[in-house]
Amino acid sequence: MNTPVLQIQNLRKTFADFTAVDTLNFQVEEGSFFSILGPSGCGKTTLLRMIAGFLEPSSGTLLIRGKDMTTTPPNRRPVNLVFQNLALFPMMNVHENIAFGLRRQGLAGREIGQKVEAMLERVHLSGFGKKNISQLSGGQKQRVAIARSLVLEPSLLLLDEPLGALDLKLREQMKIELKKLQEEVGTTFMYITHDQSEALVMSDQVAVMNKGTFEQIDTPRNLYSNPATSFVAGFVGETNILPVQVASRRPLQVATSFGLQLHATAGIDLNDSDSLALYIRPESIILEPSDSMKHINRFLLTVQNILFDGSNTKLLATIAESDHEFTVALPQNQQFAHIAKGDHIQAGVHPESCRCFVR
């Protein structure tokens, strides 16, 4: 087994009376696309800056390819960072920007030229070398910033929410491009974002971070379908949350405040608490389930609104005559085109899709 590209052991960073990163332990495997997903202020940028070398950890060690780099300055680390605002050098043209790191390595002019050209081709910017930074579009700047770091063939490429400044369409496009690029070059990417869609689409592994610690490190699929904590369940993907009381354990049955009884699955160990939160994903709700479906929870929905958004169309409904709002994903196969505001519909959900966490 190869040594992991990055190993973090008991890493901690405190500022005065605030703990930004709290005793982290994890590793990143060679060639993977690793994302750290968390809300703003969760400590992910602090972690990134420690890995890049701009911040010194309060305690703990940081190994890159097995070598201790805890106190190595940024310019001596085989790690490069793509900044959130890209931080391209405005006084240099595209070629000079990309060549900057190579020149620092003392490479010969010809070699630099070749590498830069190859890299420009790789990010689809052939012929842009002489252009000034101010002449580029947002997406092109993005690619120059990535190329500038990638050309140094770092052990680990850090990306600090680099798509944040782009408009939605471009962002969607860049997501795919980045993923492809990473697969082509094989460099390990460590990607930081608060946008769960970016993390889920691109990553091999995602670490969900909250208040300085990792809640769960897993594949995107597992993160989505088997969230380990209520935070992950709530943060990753859309979800309907209902406060419930335990009606019986084994098999777990819960009751809502408005008297609906549901069979459910425990997320993690529930200890003895009776007050739970029930998480149901919008797409797990089955509309007008056939009677042949056994073992599903059934209830009545009252349609309040239809939020048409193409493939992402949703139904806003209240559940079982209560005033609890519920979001339901609406399949776009015209099967439910007849549904209108104020309709009452039968709905159901599998007990496995009803996940309970401690409130």
Add this chain to the structure above:
Amino acid sequence: MKNHIRLSLYIFLTPVLLWLLLLIVIPHIELLIMSLKGTDDLGDPVWTLANYRHFFTEQIYWYTFVRTAVYAMLTTVLTFVVTFPVAFYITKVVSVRLSGFLTIVLLMPFWVSELVRVYGWMILLRESGVINHLLISSGLMNTPIEMLYNDISMMMGLVYTSMLFMAVPLISSLEGMDDSIIEAAHDLGASPPTIFCKIIIPYAAPGITSGSIVVFMLALGNYLTPTLMGGKNSLWFTEQIYNEFIASFNWNQGAAFGFLLLALSSIIIWAGLKLTRQELGRALS
């Protein structure tokens, strides 16, 4: 409609053009004419290039000019060396609130006239001045030394009076610089000295250029500081122009010197811009 716009354009442009014409062009034309006039052996006025020829044939004149120009350049370099760390500190190191305060502190001495500032320095540096007094009363020295009236004190005075004109463009150009580009350079393998040479200096280049031009011109055209703080050897070219006009009544010669100062300093600045590959328009925008 189009005529309306054109008319208002003329109305707005007229004061500017008048200002240029009345305050800049006409006096210079008069000076130019004056510089081309002289008297022949009979004392009658004639057109002549003698005033310009004098500058090159009389060693003392061009010697003074070269000396003045070299010292003005030195002033520019020293002012940059002294001011840059200050500007960098104010814009990049301290908090925004403190930086505003520090900028004002930096500008404060310039609310009083240059004469007062120069006298302030003279009070500090003179033989019976504050610094000598402190050194003697603290037992570090036995006899006072004269710190005024030499080239070093003159340079110091020039640097001091020029600092503001370097600090303001430097601060404004460094303020526009995103800290992350320094970090990016560091991350891409640049050591701190390399970051300074390859990132910060090129980024601040327009500010440095405009500051340098202003400081150079001010030092070259300064009269007060070299006369008051400079020593007995410190003949400054402007002093020579003053002497021609006021002491020798030779306005024609003085006007010629004035034009030579204008032409030669323009050449020096042009050469400086070429050498550093800067553009005037970009530096002054």
Add this chain to the structure above:
Amino acid sequence: MKKLLFAATLAFFAMVTAAHSSETLKLLTWKGYAPQQLVEKFEQETGIKVELTYSNNEEMIAKLRATRGAGFDLAQPSQDRISSVQAQYKLYQPLDYSKINSEQLITSMLEAVKKNTKVEGASYAVPFCYGTSGLIVNTKLAPEAKDYTALLDKAYTGRISYRLKRPTLIALAFAGGDDPFAKYDDPKAYKELMDGVGAKMIEAKPYVKNYWSNGDALLEMVRSGEVTVAMGWDNGGWKLHAENSDIDFIAPKSGALGWIDTFAIPAKAKNVEAAYKWINFILKPENAAVFTNAEKYATASKGAAAHLDAEVRDNINRSFTEADIDNIKWYPPVSAKIEQIEGKILDTVKAAQ
């Protein structure tokens, strides 16, 4: 607030109209030549407002030359700087001596000034005050300084100060045994003489502390003991003597340089009548004495001596013997050519290392 604004506006207009209605006298003069006390008295007596502009000989000429004699009603150049300037640039208008109360004036001085400022048959100036340039010496620290040669003396290294201006050249020429005034008409000989003086000054340059340009700054340096031998005006030396009896003005052996400052009316003066009024006013014995008591300069006013402070009278007796007074070298009128020769030599001295 509105009332205040109204009052302020009213006051402003009142001031403007007052300024317009009353006459003004624009006086281009030296610092100290128009004491505040006398200006107020004059304004009271005549109702004419006095506007002062301070200057020196060179700048006075430059200012008037720039406007071709306009902008001022009365100027106070030295008598030797009038005739050549007048011949070349026509800066002044001939004086009407009948309008001057000549009974107040020392007759010989008036006649001498008339003679020295005569251009094409007309005279242009009335004497106001006179004084001399010589040595200001700290007699305790430099007891041997009796002549201008002390300014070149190695013994006083770092304690010497003088002005890099024409009086210094002339003084050193006299100290060398020559008479530069006699060579005014022969520029070639004059240049030769002054080249020699310049060479001596360059040779002795290491001994000089600095070349002073501001009279008050010089006095401050002598007062603090930084300078012990200086060339300066007699009144400066006397002012310092009043503070510290070691310091005094000394009439040099080869002769103090005597100057007379005058009144001359610029060619395009607006208020000529006021100019004559001021001349007659300030030369009244009691007024002239006010000036002399303050500035220590003697005036051309005949009866002023009676109104002088004893200390001021003592000054002259202490610094000048009978022989010293006879030995005063009065500046004769100087030509532009002579000044150009001097200018170049002075530049050379300044630039020399």
